[in-house]
Amino acid sequence: MLEVQNAKKYFGGVKAVDNVSIQVKKSSITGLIGANGAGKTTLFNMISGFIPLTAGTVIYEGEDITNQPAYKISTKGIVRTFQTPLGFPRMTVMENMLVFAKNRNAGIFTAIKTSKKVTPLEEEYIERARKILKDVGLGNKEDAWVSDLSAGELKILEFARPLMADPHIFLLDEPAAGINPANLNSLVTLIKDLRNKGYTFLIVDHNLKFIMNICDYIYVMADGKLIFEGLPDEVANADCVIESYIGKKKTEDTVSN
Amino acid sequence: MLTGTALFLSSILTLAAIYAVIALALNLEAGVDGLWDLGVVSFVAVGAYTYTMLTVSPASAGQSYIMGFGLPMWVGVLAAGIAGSIVAFLIGKPTLKLKNEYFLITTFAFAEVIRQILTNERWLSNGVAGVYNLAQPFKTYFTPSVYPYILLLLLVIIVFIVYVVVHRLTYSTFGRSLKALRENEPLALTAGIRPDRFHIRAFVIAGFFAGTAGAFYVWYSTVITPSLFTSDITFFVWMAIVIGGLANNKGAIVGSVIFVLAGESLRFLDLGSGFAVRMASMKIAILGLILIAILKWRPQGILPEKKVKFSNSSKNS
Numbered sequence: 246m247l248e249v250q251n252a253k254k255y256f257g258g259v260k261a262v263d264n265v266s267i268q269v270k271k272s273s274i275t276g277l278i279g280a281n282g283a284g285k286t287t288l289f290n291m292i293s294g295f296i297p298l299t300a301g302t303v304i305y306e307g308e309d310i311t312n313q314p315a316y317k318i319s320t321k322g323i324v325r326t327f328q329t330p331l332g333f334p335r336m337t338v339m340e341n342m343l344v345f346a347k348n349r350n351a352g353i354f355t356a357i358k359t360s361k362k363v364t365p366l367e368e369e370y371i372e373r374a375r376k377i378l379k380d381v382g383l384g385n386k387e388d389a390w391v392s393d394l395s396a397g398e399l400k401i402l403e404f405a406r407p408l409m410a411d412p413h414i415f416l417l418d419e420p421a422a423g424i425n426p427a428n429l430n431s432l433v434t435l436i437k438d439l440r441n442k443g444y445t446f447l448i449v450d451h452n453l454k455f456i457m458n459i460c461d462y463i464y465v466m467a468d469g470k471l472i473f474e475g476l477p478d479e480v481a482n483a484d485c486v487i488e489s490y491i492g493k494k495k496t497e498d499t500v501s502n
Numbered sequence: 503m504l505t506g507t508a509l510f511l512s513s514i515l516t517l518a519a520i521y522a523v524i525a526l527a528l529n530l531e532a533g534v535d536g537l538w539d540l541g542v543v544s545f546v547a548v549g550a551y552t553y554t555m556l557t558v559s560p561a562s563a564g565q566s567y568i569m570g571f572g573l574p575m576w577v578g579v580l581a582a583g584i585a586g587s588i589v590a591f592l593i594g595k596p597t598l599k600l601k602n603e604y605f606l607i608t609t610f611a612f613a614e615v616i617r618q619i620l621t622n623e624r625w626l627s628n629g630v631a632g633v634y635n636l637a638q639p640f641k642t643y644f645t646p647s648v649y650p651y652i653l654l655l656l657l658v659i660i661v662f663i664v665y666v667v668v669h670r671l672t673y674s675t676f677g678r679s680l681k682a683l684r685e686n687e688p689l690a691l692t693a694g695i696r697p698d699r700f701h702i703r704a705f706v707i708a709g710f711f712a713g714t715a716g717a718f719y720v721w722y723s724t725v726i727t728p729s730l731f732t733s734d735i736t737f738f739v740w741m742a743i744v745i746g747g748l749a750n751n752k753g754a755i756v757g758s759v760i761f762v763l764a765g766e767s768l769r770f771l772d773l774g775s776g777f778a779v780r781m782a783s784m785k786i787a788i789l790g791l792i793l794i795a796i797l798k799w800r801p802q803g804i805l806p807e808k809k810v811k812f813s814n815s816s817k818n819s
């Protein structure tokens with residue numbers, strides 16, 4: 246469904262992503278792990294059109310989407326989240342949801358002519374947003390300013406918002422970071438549910454337990470390069486992974502806990 | 503004395519109404535969309551001159567300006583709006599790609615360029631001498647003593663219409679997309695919102711209303727000269743929307759009224775002609791103090807941006 250071929254991104258002398266190829270199969274949950282600075286976010290930025298590739302190709306559903314503008318890639322059903330979720334702070338949770346509804350092209354003249362605060366079409370989107378918010382556990386927050394949400398709630402909203410637009414594939418950048426265990430469980434359930442409905446996921450995260458538990462297939466990056474790929478238990482037992490990533494990560498975890 | 507006061511008050515309220523139209527326009531592009539436009543006076547100037555050149559009689563001896571078609575006023579107002587939009591499009595196309603800081607400087611520079619052209623190109627619009635004795639709408643139907651109130655009434659109606667239009671735009675899907683861009687552009691991109699397209703639309707709409715405000719300003723002053731269109735107007739309108747409350751359309755109106763009242767009522771203090779210069783700087787000082795007080799104690803403005811709630815959306819307001 247999504248295929249990255251020989252992607253490279255150089256920032257001056259820094260080879261942030263160096264010749265990486267990955268494949269995400271339809272309705273799969275594919276993981277991407279690697280220590281800080283491995284190049285995961287940079288890879289996401291290239292796929293989603295936020296930064297141009299130095300070299301390489303991105304193919305989505307057979308179409309070459311390399312270096313297309315971000316807004317265009319989003320409308321194809323590829324949606325990405327951000328490592329640091331901010332949302333639209335001075336807008337309510339409901340407004341945040343509605344921005345992602347597909348009625349964004351409603352015209353200016355229609356708006357001027359419409360005296361109703363909420364059009365029937367919008368009413369539909371509002372209902373839909375309410376249902377999604379309820380499903381993810383933000384049901385009582387629709388009128389809250391997003392700037393008043395907790396970090397965990399923001400993470401959940403980051404994920405709930407794009408559901409308004411019926412995307413096909415989610416690129417989630419560290420969705421579990423900073424989330425409390427209860428919210429994490431509902432996030433895992435939610436992702437699995439959505440996968441069962443046919444949605445596809447590419448997930449970057451530091452939380453190995455989370456990734457191992459949820460992913461069908463995992464890629465491992467280090468210093469911009471792909472160093473391993475395989476099924477979760479293969480990854481868990483691969484020497485190079487333990488060396489370059491898990492070992493390092495475990496010490497970090499103990500420190501931060 | 504009473505009629506003198508009332509006349510004076512109606513005159514400054516008329517001016518406040520004109521500022522309110524510009525403030526509503528600026529509020530859409532700067533408050534809702536978050537564009538740092540420091541050249542909104544460009545649209546006002548071009549609108550005012552377009553209106554004048556289309557509606558006046560041909561230039562007489564000793565004058566020189568283009569057109570002078572003597573067209574009806576409503577045509578002139580419409581043309582002023584369109585001219586404002588065109589200027590917005592021409593300025594916006596290359597500059598809206600810039601970061602806010604550069605956009606601010608560029609729009610400011612364009613406003614100065616336009617004023618320089620109006621000042622120096624005498625063939626175009628009679629240069630610094632300007633054009634005098636311009637007509638006012640419906641003037642012939644009323645005695646001169648009541649006419650100021652008629653003009654005020656007309657402008658109140660106009661402010662109401664502009665308010666309704668800008669209000670609807672603000673709370674439409676279009677307005678929500680503008681707000682999203684203001685709040686977090688990368689995230690808005692992932693919603694499929696194309697920044698340049700939305701920014702230029704907001705800018706062109708603002709250009710339209712600010713352009714018509716130029717025509718209304720000509721109604722008010724009955725005179726047009728380049729010196730009426732300095733960047734003071736831009737700064738005053740910015741102050742008005744910051745005082746009133748950025749992204750709140752009622753705030754834009756309230757801010758304009760407070761702003762003009764505070765500035766002009768100083769004239770009430772009849773301190774003799776020698777004080778004229780001192781008064782002019784007093785005005786700036788007092789307005790500055792109001793602004794500082796607002797920013798200190800009520801940074802969101804008198805009427806902060808409204809929270810949009812849909813919880814009782816079955817009852818439309």
Ligand SMILES: Nc1ncnc2c1ncn2[C@@H]1O[C@H](COP(=O)(O)OP(=O)(O)O)[C@@H](O)[C@H]1O
Binds near residue numbers: 260284
């Ligand atoms: N815009 C940029 N300019 C220069 N270097 C960058 C930029 N973005 C990322 N990098 C560098 O690229 C490398 C990979 O970063 P990143 O993709 O954020 O890693 P990860 O998400 O895996 O933690 C890092 O060394 C980082 O410093």
Ligand SMILES: [Mg+2]
Binds near residue numbers: 285286287328
């Ligand atoms: Mg990262």
